[in-house]
Amino acid sequence: MSKPQKLSSENLQRTVSDISFELTKEEIDDLKLPTISEVENAKCECCGMxxxxxxxxxxxxxxxxxxxxxxxxxxxxxxxxxxxNGGKKEEAVSAHMSACVRFNKYGRAFPVLFQAQAMKEMLKKNTLDGRRAKSISPRDKGGAKKGGIARSSSCIPAITREINDIKIAN
Incomplete structure (x- = not known):
């Protein structure tokens, strides 16, 4: 019969640390983890994406x-x-939604017609608002406008003179 093995302090220390690890592991397992929200597909009510x-x-x-x-x-x-529109959220949402509905209805099926219609509306808006391309000539009332480059003279007389000189030389 053999003698029972003597426990060394090293083996005893290892056993204690293994037990403490198992206890802390159980505590961690008992912690409730926050639930992870599942993702859902959400369809945009404007464009359908x-x-x-x-x-x-x-x-x-x-x-x-x-x-x-x-x-x-x-x-x-x-x-x-x-x-x-000045910060009216409900009007902004409905305006964008109607633009998307109109695009989805006509724009996808008839892109050329949709583009022509958009150009027509843009021109109509500009004429209704009184916006037109205006001259930046210094002869206009108020002189040259800020940000524009005003002509001091025309280059047409110089070009005409050159053409006349060429005709005379021939």
Whole structure:
């Protein structure tokens, strides 16, 4: 019969550290980890583009845009509309949504016609607003405008003179 093995202090220390590791491991396992939000596909109510977002983010966006989910690109367009109309969010969202609906209805099916219609509207807006290309000639009332380069004289007489000199020489 053999003698029982004597425990060394080193083996005893290792056993204690192994037990303490197991105890702390159980404590860590017992900790409740925060739930990870699943992502959902959210479809923009303006342009129809889909994005993967958490439900919390979708709720925040809906709060911001009167209950409508708007993608990042459309959100920027709505911000531009806000600046144009003086800060009325509901009007800005509806204006952008109607532009998107119109584009999706005609623009995708008939891109050339849509572009022609857009040019027509742009020209109509400019004439209604009284915006036209104006001369920056110093002869206009008020002199040269800021930011413009005013002509001091025309180059046409010099060109005409050169052409006449060439004709005379021939």
């Amino acid at each position: 889909c994005e993967e977002c958490t439900p919390e983010y979708i709720d925040r966006v809906r709060e911001k845009f009167n209950g409508k989910w708007v993608c990042g690109l459309c959100a920027e367009a709505v911000k531009e509309e806000l600046e144009k």
